Amino acid sequence: MVGIGERRGRTASADSDGLVDRIGQVVGSKGLILDPRDMEPYLTDWRRLYVGRARAVVRPASTPETAAVVALAAAARVAIVPQGGNTGMVGASVPDDSGRQIVIALGRMNRIRKLDPLNNTLTAEAGCILQQIQEAARAEGRLFPLSLGAEGRCQIGGNLSTNAGGHGVLRYGNARDLVLGIEAVLPDGRIWDGLRALRKDNTGYDLKQLFIGAEGTLGIITAAVLKLFALPEEVVSAFVGFERLEDAMVLLARLRAALGETVTAFELIPRIGLELARRHLANVADPLAGPHAHYLLIEVAGSGRDRDTREAVEAALSEALQAGLLSDAVLAASTAQAKAFWRVRETLSEAQALEGPTIKHDVAVPISEAPAFIRRATTAVEAALPGVRTVAFGHLGDGNIHFNLTHPAGDDPKVFLARQTELNRIVHDITADMDGSISAEHGLGQLKREEIARYKAPLELELMRRIKATLDPLNIMNPGKVL
Numbered sequence: 001m002v003g004i005g006e007r008r009g010r011t012a013s014a015d016s017d018g019l020v021d022r023i024g025q026v027v028g029s030k031g032l033i034l035d036p037r038d039m040e041p042y043l044t045d046w047r048r049l050y051v052g053r054a055r056a057v058v059r060p061a062s063t064p065e066t067a068a069v070v071a072l073a074a075a076a077r078v079a080i081v082p083q084g085g086n087t088g089m090v091g092a093s094v095p096d097d098s099g100r101q102i103v104i105a106l107g108r109m110n111r112i113r114k115l116d117p118l119n120n121t122l123t124a125e126a127g128c129i130l131q132q133i134q135e136a137a138r139a140e141g142r143l144f145p146l147s148l149g150a151e152g153r154c155q156i157g158g159n160l161s162t163n164a165g166g167h168g169v170l171r172y173g174n175a176r177d178l179v180l181g182i183e184a185v186l187p188d189g190r191i192w193d194g195l196r197a198l199r200k201d202n203t204g205y206d207l208k209q210l211f212i213g214a215e216g217t218l219g220i221i222t223a224a225v226l227k228l229f230a231l232p233e234e235v236v237s238a239f240v241g242f243e244r245l246e247d248a249m250v251l252l253a254r255l256r257a258a259l260g261e262t263v264t265a266f267e268l269i270p271r272i273g274l275e276l277a278r279r280h281l282a283n284v285a286d287p288l289a290g291p292h293a294h295y296l297l298i299e300v301a302g303s304g305r306d307r308d309t310r311e312a313v314e315a316a317l318s319e320a321l322q323a324g325l326l327s328d329a330v331l332a333a334s335t336a337q338a339k340a341f342w343r344v345r346e347t348l349s350e351a352q353a354l355e356g357p358t359i360k361h362d363v364a365v366p367i368s369e370a371p372a373f374i375r376r377a378t379t380a381v382e383a384a385l386p387g388v389r390t391v392a393f394g395h396l397g398d399g400n401i402h403f404n405l406t407h408p409a410g411d412d413p414k415v416f417l418a419r420q421t422e423l424n425r426i427v428h429d430i431t432a433d434m435d436g437s438i439s440a441e442h443g444l445g446q447l448k449r450e451e452i453a454r455y456k457a458p459l460e461l462e463l464m465r466r467i468k469a470t471l472d473p474l475n476i477m478n479p480g481k482v483l
């Protein structure tokens with residue numbers, strides 16, 4: 001038999017142990033990328049912080065193929081890096097620079113295996129793009145509520161492996177809360193079929209939760225049973241201007257009291273973020289007439305049954321206006337206008353990147369503490385680096401702040417970047433002091449692997465290491481990430 005490596009003109013020394021050839025026999029030529037130029041997109045992370053090298057990029061088409069590839073790699077003691085849409089923020093989805101690791105990219109495993117509208121579940125393969133799952137659910141009159149800026153590219157396997165958050169956490173929870181069952185390939189190549197579609201199953205440890213948020217270090221998720229919800233009949237989007245951060249938390253409490261669980265998004269946008277977005281990007285408009293210190297993008301998704309959702313939102317916001325909690329508000333009059341609101345929110349990272357290099361922090365504190373955190377951290381970084389520009393935005397309703405910094409205007413960005421470790425330490429120490437998390441939704445990957453040792457209790461780290469050693473004794477599953 002002619003091996004894949006030979007067909008592509010690779011030398012024997014490049015595959016001296018024949019592993020790539022054996023993998024090629026499992027996945028065929030469609031499932032194997034060896035050309036360095038074709039491999040490139042799989043080797044660099046989204047933020048371009050990490051550029052790795054790989055022995056091969058493997059694209060299996062099924063769970064048995066994935067299992068066979070993992071078994072071959074395990075037998076050869078070759079490390080594996082699972083990859084979804086490669087939109088992760090912490091360098092977890094790319095190989096190291098040894099050139100010895102293989103990337104297993106799940107994109108060809110993109111079938112929706114089952115949609116059961118009466119059970120309100122959808123069973124999807126790991127390589128399904130998030131948007132594809134949202135659309136499949138919608139076509140059956142159901143909602144899959146996980147939603148984030150990268151939804152047109154990230155994959156459900158990646159979403160689960162990072163326990164992604166996004167815009168709907170306030171109402172529906174993180175990715176972790178949206179899963180009933182999982183199928184995974186273990187680091188020794190065995191397939192664990194945990195694809196149960198049950199709302200109740202108290203038969204011991206909840207093993208699926210181990211793989212969720214594990215960033216590919218415990219196994220490869222190959223499929224999942226996802227929870228579906230009723231499709232909201234009416235979605236109202238509001239853009240609100242206000243001046244004091246603390247007022248936002250009072251507003252959130254009032255909205256929830258008035259509108260219950262229908263409040264699905266409560267996103268903070270600072271004035272500087274809006275200004276940067278307008279400076280650097282096309283089609284970004286300020287939805288309100290005058291300038292305000294802060295803005296909120298609020299989404300309310302109602303059933304439309306009890307009372308008109310729009311009327312209820314209008315009433316709640318006008319009461320808040322009278323109470324002095326906000327300065328101005330506008331409700332989207334059309335889907336296009338709602339999209340324009342979301343464009344402001346979604347372009348904040350990009351706009352900041354266009355202004356110059358960014359030092360990012362993805363922190364969570366108790367929701368009630370979020371304003372105090374922003375004040376304290378802003379004062380501290382400004383004291384350390386006068387003129388530093390703070391763009392604190394994000395999922396305020398979950399207590400999740402993207403506390404991102406831009407260099408002082410006119411300063412050399414390189415000088416700013418040289419202070420990164422010091423500024424990280426300031427922000428993360430304040431986060432820890434407020435009982436927060438230094439990674440709310442992006443994970444640890446390579447970026448925060450060392451940093452977490454300062455903030456997690458030694459016992460927690462020990463338990464994590466023990467779980468890793470039990471499931472992956474050869475340390476071949478995404479080594480060097482998380483731990």
Ligand SMILES: Cc1cc2nc3c(=O)[nH]c(=O)nc-3n(C[C@H](O)[C@H](O)[C@H](O)COP(=O)(O)OP(=O)(O)OC[C@H]3O[C@@H](n4cnc5c(N)ncnc54)[C@H](O)[C@@H]3O)c2cc1C
Nearest residue numbers: 084085086087088092149155157158159165166215216221
């Ligand atoms: C514009 C933009 C907006 C974003 N907004 C948000 C947001 O609001 N909330 C949020 O939480 N994140 C956000 N992200 C980050 C990112 O999109 C999420 O972390 C997403 O869940 C990653 O999915 P992915 O398929 O791209 O995974 P990848 O980046 O490919 O991988 C991420 C991790 O999961 C592992 N992995 C991937 N697939 C599998 C699998 N099948 N089995 C086992 N391990 C696997 C990888 O090894 C890696 O450790 C955003 C990113 C961008 C670019």
